[in-house]
Amino acid sequence: MEPGSAFFMVLMAMIGGAIRVSTPFLFVALGEMITERAGRINLGLEGTLVLGAMSAYATSYQTGSPWLGVLVAGLAGMGMGMLHATICRLPKVNDIAVGIALMLFGTGIAFFFGKPYIQPSAPRLPSIPLGGWSDNPQVVEALKINPLFIIGIALAFFLAWALKNTRAGLILRVTGDSEVAARALGHSVGLVRLAATGFGGFLAGVGGAFLSLYYPGSWNEGLSSGQGLMAVALVIFARWHPIRCMLAALLFGAAGAIGPALQSIGITQGYYFFNAAPYILTLFLMIGSAGSKKALRDAPGELSLTR
Amino acid sequence: MKAMRAIGLDVIGMSKRFGALAALDNVSLKVPAGTFHALLGENGAGKSTLVKCIMGFYQPDSGQVLVDGEARAIRNPREAADAGIGMVYQHFTLVPSLTGAENLVLANPHGDAVIDWRKENSALEAFLARMPFRVPLDRPVAQLSAGEKQKLEILKQLYLDQRFIILDEPTSVLTPAEADEVLGLMRDMTRRGEVTVLMISHKFREVTAFADDLTVLRKGAWVGSGRVAETGHETMAAMMIGDTPIRERADRLPRENAPVVLDLAGLFADADDGRPAIEAINLKVHAGEIVGIAGVSGNGQSALVEVLSGQRPMRLGQMFIHGQDFMPGRKQMAAFKVFGLPEEPLKNATVPTMSVAENIAFRTFDRPPIARLGWWLSQAPLRAQAEALIAKYRVKTPAPEAPIATLSGGNVQRAILARELSGEVDVLVVANPCFGLDFASVAEIRAQIMDQRNRGAAILLVSEDLDEILSLSDRVAVMSSGKVTYVEAIEKTDRATIGSHMAGGGH
Numbered sequence: 024m025e026p027g028s029a030f031f032m033v034l035m036a037m038i039g040g041a042i043r044v045s046t047p048f049l050f051v052a053l054g055e056m057i058t059e060r061a062g063r064i065n066l067g068l069e070g071t072l073v074l075g076a077m078s079a080y081a082t083s084y085q086t087g088s089p090w091l092g093v094l095v096a097g098l099a100g101m102g103m104g105m106l107h108a109t110i111c112r113l114p115k116v117n118d119i120a121v122g123i124a125l126m127l128f129g130t131g132i133a134f135f136f137g138k139p140y141i142q143p144s145a146p147r148l149p150s151i152p153l154g155g156w157s158d159n160p161q162v163v164e165a166l167k168i169n170p171l172f173i174i175g176i177a178l179a180f181f182l183a184w185a186l187k188n189t190r191a192g193l194i195l196r197v198t199g200d201s202e203v204a205a206r207a208l209g210h211s212v213g214l215v216r217l218a219a220t221g222f223g224g225f226l227a228g229v230g231g232a233f234l235s236l237y238y239p240g241s242w243n244e245g246l247s248s249g250q251g252l253m254a255v256a257l258v259i260f261a262r263w264h265p266i267r268c269m270l271a272a273l274l275f276g277a278a279g280a281i282g283p284a285l286q287s288i289g290i291t292q293g294y295y296f297f298n299a300a301p302y303i304l305t306l307f308l309m310i311g312s313a314g315s316k317k318a319l320r321d322a323p324g325e326l327s328l329t330r
Numbered sequence: 331m332k333a334m335r336a337i338g339l340d341v342i343g344m345s346k347r348f349g350a351l352a353a354l355d356n357v358s359l360k361v362p363a364g365t366f367h368a369l370l371g372e373n374g375a376g377k378s379t380l381v382k383c384i385m386g387f388y389q390p391d392s393g394q395v396l397v398d399g400e401a402r403a404i405r406n407p408r409e410a411a412d413a414g415i416g417m418v419y420q421h422f423t424l425v426p427s428l429t430g431a432e433n434l435v436l437a438n439p440h441g442d443a444v445i446d447w448r449k450e451n452s453a454l455e456a457f458l459a460r461m462p463f464r465v466p467l468d469r470p471v472a473q474l475s476a477g478e479k480q481k482l483e484i485l486k487q488l489y490l491d492q493r494f495i496i497l498d499e500p501t502s503v504l505t506p507a508e509a510d511e512v513l514g515l516m517r518d519m520t521r522r523g524e525v526t527v528l529m530i531s532h533k534f535r536e537v538t539a540f541a542d543d544l545t546v547l548r549k550g551a552w553v554g555s556g557r558v559a560e561t562g563h564e565t566m567a568a569m570m571i572g573d574t575p576i577r578e579r580a581d582r583l584p585r586e587n588a589p590v591v592l593d594l595a596g597l598f599a600d601a602d603d604g605r606p607a608i609e610a611i612n613l614k615v616h617a618g619e620i621v622g623i624a625g626v627s628g629n630g631q632s633a634l635v636e637v638l639s640g641q642r643p644m645r646l647g648q649m650f651i652h653g654q655d656f657m658p659g660r661k662q663m664a665a666f667k668v669f670g671l672p673e674e675p676l677k678n679a680t681v682p683t684m685s686v687a688e689n690i691a692f693r694t695f696d697r698p699p700i701a702r703l704g705w706w707l708s709q710a711p712l713r714a715q716a717e718a719l720i721a722k723y724r725v726k727t728p729a730p731e732a733p734i735a736t737l738s739g740g741n742v743q744r745a746i747l748a749r750e751l752s753g754e755v756d757v758l759v760v761a762n763p764c765f766g767l768d769f770a771s772v773a774e775i776r777a778q779i780m781d782q783r784n785r786g787a788a789i790l791l792v793s794e795d796l797d798e799i800l801s802l803s804d805r806v807a808v809m810s811s812g813k814v815t816y817v818e819a820i821e822k823t824d825r826a827t828i829g830s831h832m833a834g835g836g837h
Contacts, residue, residue, distance in 0.1 A: 190443050193436045197425045207423040208437060209408045324426070 029288045032161055036287045039165030040280020041273055042172055043238045047072065047230035047247075048272035049175040051254035052261065053182060054226030056268050058104070059258055060186070061219035062199040062212075062325030063111060066122025068227040069251030070129020071103045075231025077137040080242035084145035093148070093171070093232040100228020101221045103129055108220035112213045118327055126251070140242050148237045169237050171229065178226075179269035186265070195219060199323035227251065253305050260308045262321040278304045334523040337398050337414050337493045338363035339384070344393030346379055353379040354390070355551045361494075361543075363398070364523045366516070368541035368558065369530045372570055372768045373739075376550040377530045381496050385410045385417050397494075408439065416492030418483045420499045430467035430474070430482050437486050457489055462515045476626055477508035477833075484512070488525070497529040501536060505626055506796065506829035513540045532570075533797075534563045548572055571769045583784045585804075588617040589652075591788035592757050597647035599637050607633035608812045611647070615757075615788040620779070622803030623792045623814075624828050630812035631792045632673070635761045638790070639670050651757060664693075667756035671763050673792075675746045682735035686727045687716030689734045690749045719748035724774075740771030747778055755782050761792040776802060796825065796832075810834045 051068050058065045065071075075096035083092035107125050111118045151173070154166030186192040198205040198215040205212050234250075235242045257275060261267035282297035341359040345352070354376045361367045371377045383390040386404040394401050397413050404410045410417075424433050435441060435450050458464055465474065465482045474482065480500060487495050497516070501509035517540045519525045531537055537544055538558060545555040546569040553569045592615040601607040608630040615621045625631055636642035638649070640658030649656040651666045658668070672678035680689045691712050694700055699711040716730040725744045727737055734742060743763065750758070760779060764772040779802060783789055793799050799806060806823055808816040808831040816831040 188445050188447065190436070190441055190445060193428065193432055193445075196428065197436065200425050200427050201423075203421065204423045204425045207407070207419065209406075209411075209439065 032288050033284045035161040035165045036284035037277055037280045040284055041277035042168060044279040045272040045276025046169060046172045046175055046233050047250055048254050048257060048275050049269060050226045050230030051251055052257045052268040052272050053178060053265060054223035055255050055258045056263055056265060058220045058223035059326055060195050060199045060263055060323055061216045062323050063118045063216050063220060064122060064327060065104060065107050065220055065223055066119055066255060067103060067107050067125030067129060068255065069247060069249065070126040071100045071224050071227040072231040072251040073247050074103060074129040074133040075100045075228030076235035076246050077133040077242055079232030080145050080235035081140050083236055084140060084143055087146055089146050089148045089236045092236055093229055096228040096232035097225040100224040104220040104224020105217055108217040134244055137242055147240050171233050176269060179265045182265040199325055202325055253301060256305045256309055260312050263323060275301050275304065334363055335493055336364040336523050336526040338526060339494055340396040341384065342394050342396065344380065344383055344390045346383055346388060346390045352550050357547065357552045359545050361526060361528055363526050364520050365542045366520045366527045366540055368537040368544040369528060370532065370537065370544055370566060370570055371547035373766050375547040377547055381417065381498065381530065384415065411490060411492065414493045416487035416490060417496040418487060418498065418500060420502060424471045424479060424482060426472035427470055429470055430465055433471060434486055434489050437490055461485060461488065476503040476628065480504060480512060494526045497527060499530055501533065503627055505833040506825060507833055509536065534566055546570055582780065585618040588619060590614045591617050591652060592790065593650040595648045597637060598645040599633050599642050600645055601633060606812055611814055613807060613814060615790055617788055618783055618786045619804045620783050620789040620791050620802050621805045621807055622799035623790065623807050623809055624796055624799045624832055625809035626832055627794045629809045631809055635672060635759055635792055638759045639672065667754055669750040669755050670759040671746060671750060673762040673765060676735060676742050679746045680734050680742065683733050685731045686734050686745055687713055687730035690716045690719055690745055693749055719752055723748035740767045743767060743771065743775060747775065751778060751782060755787040758782055758787050758789045760789060762794055764798060796828065808832055
């Protein structure tokens with residue numbers, strides 16, 4: 024392939040874009056996968072993502088340490104997740120309704136506290152240049168990998184292993200598949216879900232930190248534009264498996280990178296249409312997987328989607 | 331002298347109240363080590379409450395449990411397990427998506443956080459080698475048969491080294507042969523002094539065949555105990571029922587050359603997950619005939635009933651009534667006089683929050699006299715109809731306006747009978763009509779079904795209770811893996827033959 028060709032440039036821009044754009048999807052999807060594996064849906068992750076982005080940016084600005092920002096974002100997300108789990112433990116509370124309420128709550132408080140941080144510039148996360156072997160500037164640019172992406176990929180493989188080979192993983196699957204069985208084993212369904220939703224919130228908060236501290240790399244109110252919700256759709260498409268979640272996140276990332284990639288070689292026609300690609304993809308994947316009976320078979324038995 | 335590993339258990343003066351209801355009233359029970367004890371009683375007699383108190387699910391108001399003669403406080407199921415007491419529940423507690431091995435490993439409360447599968451698998455192999463029955467452990471539990479699941483439940487308790495095992499109606503999902511195998515092996519283990527068994531049951535045949543002693547409860551109170559060998563079925567029944575009057579069943583009127591009413595021709599339908607639920611069902615039901623469909627639950631019977639009542643789409647096939655094409659729907663069901671008593675009536679045949687009167691009117695509310703001008707619902711005739719039927723079918727309800735969910739199971743079933751059977755019936759589809767009901771209600775409902783048969787209705791009776799099929803049917807069909815594998819007149823077949831077809835044996 025000719026390194027200077029337009030096709031090569033688009034391809035490189037898409038690979039780089041896929042890695043950048045997919046990272047928040049990856050974190051939110053893995054978190055939501057764990058939450059749903061415990062038998063609950065947390066739609067509030069959109070709000071958690073925005074809150075995570077705001078608190079990471081604010082912390083990084085105030086302390087000068089972006090990594091501390093990531094941690095604070097995760098803790099804020101964990102708080103949101105545990106709030107969701109705690110409210111859902113009350114009798115006759117619907118997890119989807121609580122999720123929508125928390126989505127609005129999360130974005131609301133993020134906008135409220137985030138107002139002073141829209142203008143100033145905070146220290147951002149570093150990137151790891153893996154493209155040093157190449158003298159092609161596009162390759163070098165595409166392979167500037169952010170450390171969170173690597174952590175996310177490692178996490179996907181770790182979760183896949185842990186769901187099979189650890190007691191905690193098995194207990195999580197039991198709770199998601201059959202409350203009765205979990206209780207008969209002497210485990211508290213509420214506690215397992217509290218932990219799973221808290222963990223899911225933590226990852227979503229970290230995903231938010233990526234948005235404000237790496238790409239796009241600033242804090243503003245239109246930062247997330249529904250990525251938290253798309254990640255929930257992605258979990259269903261990935262049929263609740265960590266590795267498939269990772270692949271689906273990369274696919275969504277690549278779709279999200281189409282618009283900017285084409286723009287980079289000067290194709291601006293249909294820019295907004297290509298930017299809408301991930302949303303269109305979400306729509307078609309939902310239609311496709313909603314009709315799939317195989318998806319139903321893999322779904323956790325206690326999930327309110329499938330009951 | 332054999333080494334006695336089994337433990338004995340005494341319950342002394344146990345009482346438990348739920349609000350105004352005395353669920354258990356001063357019940358005592360003695361189960362010596364290495365015996366097989368049967369706990370008999372009707373639904374609501376307090377058997378489940380008693381074992382749940384023993385297991386620590388409930389805290390009894392008074393009374394105590396002695397394990398091997400020593401008083402022991404059991405505050406939760408974990409403490410029961412520590413005392414060596416394990417329970418096999420009526421509804422499976424295995425996790426369907428996990429494999430048998432994963433289920434067993436998870437059941438062990440002292441396992442490691444990270445599971446070393448090589449070590450666990452060899453330990454499981456060694457354990458299975460000592461056990462009387464084998465179950466494939468590498469497959470997800472969802473793929474096991476009901477019999478294998480039940481065995482795995484028992485294996486789980488033995489793997490946890492429980493030496494007093496409570497079985498809650500263990501055979502309700504098993505074929506007769508599987509039931510005999512599992513209970514036989516359990517009895518052999520008690521004979522060898524390895525375990526003690528307390529079995530909740532209402533099947534006299536199993537109690538007589540396998541148990542050493544029995545205890546009968548009625549309305550929360552102890553009625554009697556004794557050696558099984560010295561107690562006849564009549565005595566057991568008398569102890570369980572007390573002096574409640576039981577309605578005599580109408581005699582079976584002979585029938586000759588009756589025409590075919592319901593004709594099912596090659597029905598196919600899919601389960602929710604897309605797998606085939608029923609395949610190539612061919613069945614004819616004549617006027618004045620009860621065709622009983624036997625089978626272990628989950629072999630397509632529910633799907634068949636759902637297809638017949640229009641709740642599940644047919645993929646292929648045709649249904650005929652009196653030779654005419656029948657598509658289940660409100661209009662055609664009224665025109666062809668098709669009625670139904672689905673299983674779990676509160677869930678499948680009522681709107682629980684609507685009143686008894688409204689539920690009774692579901693068949694007639696859109697026709698005169700209740701409906702006027704085709705759309706106006708008048709309350710007076712609706713109430714009058716409800717009052718008449720409530721009286722005729724002896725539905726015990728505080729008022730016609732009471733929500734039907736507040737009625738007892740037997741009275742919900744009576745209200746549905748009143749709705750479905752008060753008019754003229756040509757085709758009746760019945761599914762597990764007596765599940766969970768007391769003796770008096772069971773007798774009443776079976777009498778009503780026989781009554782409809784004698785009046786010329788074609789009846790399809792789906793039941794998991796083989797005794798019900800044997801006592802009501804004119805012909806028996808067996809469903810296994812979604813197919814009808816066997817059809818025979820009742821006088822030309824017997825329990826063992828039906829049982830082997832239920833197991834998919836077919837010989």
